[in-house]
Amino acid sequence: MTKKRIIRNAVRCKSCLAIIESKTTHDITFCSCGKVGVDGGHDYLRRVGSLEDYEELTEWVSM
Ligand SMILES: [Zn+2]
Numbered sequence: 001m002t003k004k005r006i007i008r009n010a011v012r013c014k015s016c017l018a019i020i021e022s023k024t025t026h027d028i029t030f031c032s033c034g035k036v037g038v039d040g041g042h043d044y045l046r047r048v049g050s051l052e053d054y055e056e057l058t059e060w061v062s063m
Contacts, residue, residue, distance in 0.1 A: 002063065004061065004063065005063055006045065006058060008058060009023075010057040010058060011058075012055045012057055013033060014053055016032045016035070021038065022040055022041050025040060025041040025044075027039065035053050
């Protein structure tokens with residue numbers, strides 16, 4: 001079984017076009033219009049806001 005690890009926890013807000021990235025576990029970051037947020041750093045993906053409001057930019061690497 002292959003384990004995957006998050007190397008980049010990021011989204012782009014479709015409203016303000018800001019790219020936001022959560023770099024550490026409890027680092028919750030919001031875009032400039034406040035519609036979407038990311039959290040979880042490299043441990044898990046947590047999203048604030050609606051799926052249709054952002055574009056997923058997360059990158060994974062296989063261990
Ligand atoms: Zn925004």
